[in-house]
Amino acid sequence: xxxxxxxxxxxxxxxxxxxxxxxxxxxxxxxxxxxxxxxxxxxxxxxxxxxxxxxxxxxxxxxxxxxxxxxxxxxxxxxxxxxxxxxxxxxxxxxxxxxxxxxxxxxxxx
Amino acid sequence: xxxxxxxxxxxxxxxxxxxxxxxxxxxxxxxxxxxxxxxxxxxxxxxxxxxxxxxxxxxxxxxxxxxxxxxxxxxxxxxxxxxxxxxxxxxxxxxxxxxxxxxxxxxxxxxxxxxxxxxxxxxxxxxxxxxxxxxx
Numbered sequence: 207x208x209x210x211x212x213x214x215x216x217x218x219x220x221x222x223x224x225x226x227x228x229x230x231x232x233x234x235x236x237x238x239x240x241x242x243x244x245x246x247x248x249x250x251x252x253x254x255x256x257x258x259x260x261x262x263x264x265x266x267x268x269x270x271x272x273x274x275x276x277x278x279x280x281x282x283x284x285x286x287x288x289x290x291x292x293x294x295x296x297x298x299x300x301x302x303x304x305x306x307x308x309x310x311x312x313x314x315x316x
Numbered sequence: 317x318x319x320x321x322x323x324x325x326x327x328x329x330x331x332x333x334x335x336x337x338x339x340x341x342x343x344x345x346x347x348x349x350x351x352x353x354x355x356x357x358x359x360x361x362x363x364x365x366x367x368x369x370x371x372x373x374x375x376x377x378x379x380x381x382x383x384x385x386x387x388x389x390x391x392x393x394x395x396x397x398x399x400x401x402x403x404x405x406x407x408x409x410x411x412x413x414x415x416x417x418x419x420x421x422x423x424x425x426x427x428x429x430x431x432x433x434x435x436x437x438x439x440x441x442x443x444x445x446x447x448x449x450x451x452x
Contacts, residue, residue, distance in 0.1 A: 264383050264384050265380075266384050269350055275390065313347065
């Protein structure tokens with residue numbers, strides 16, 4: 207599979223995750239969101255950026271419960287809960303947001 | 317089905333690079349941590365090298381996955397036993413290891429040490445108390 211971004215063809219795996227992390231540009235997230243009928247807001251970007259920072263530091267995409275806890279710690283309890291995160295990313299904050307962020311599928315998501 | 321919490325111990329006995337064992341073990345631990353069991357890790361023999369600080373894998377062209385050990389606390393894996401004799405036999409001490417911690421949500425995210433150096437005899441007793449032991 208592949209996705210067209212700014213005139214370039216980027217390779218994705220069978221579930222739509224980028225094959226090469228380094229291919230990622232913000233337009234990737236916008237294009238993937240559009241395919242899922244979502245419009246990205248600042249609230250979405252907070253989570254996407256948070257995931258990219260997490261990956262940078264730990265070299266893994268966090269499982270959804272780890273993400274929820276970490277968001278709660280950094281951005282407050284009103285954002286660090288499943289309801290808020292699922293409202294932003296209806297296909298699952300771990301899986302969908304990681305895909306938008308250009309990361310692999312979360313480690314420990316079942 | 318009644319859920320029963322079991323004690324899982326992962327034994328890490330091999331050097332981090334050259335074989336896939338160390339990385340596989342870490343992945344299994346992170347995936348298994350989703351199942352709400354009591355998980356602890358032990359590092360012994362050459363396995364102690366897995367958590368040595370300042371790892372640089374440029375020369376072997378493998379991904380340096382040592383930063384991932386710092387994520388264990390986020391996954392509620394905060395019991396890491398290191399065998400004292402294995403450290404000493406390799407000229408290492410706890411100061412050569414990464415400072416791995418976890419944050420206690422119940423105590424306003426107080427940072428606590430995850431690593432505990434134990435003697436060979438203590439580790440034997442810890443292994444005896446487990447329900448499930450995986451050796452990598």
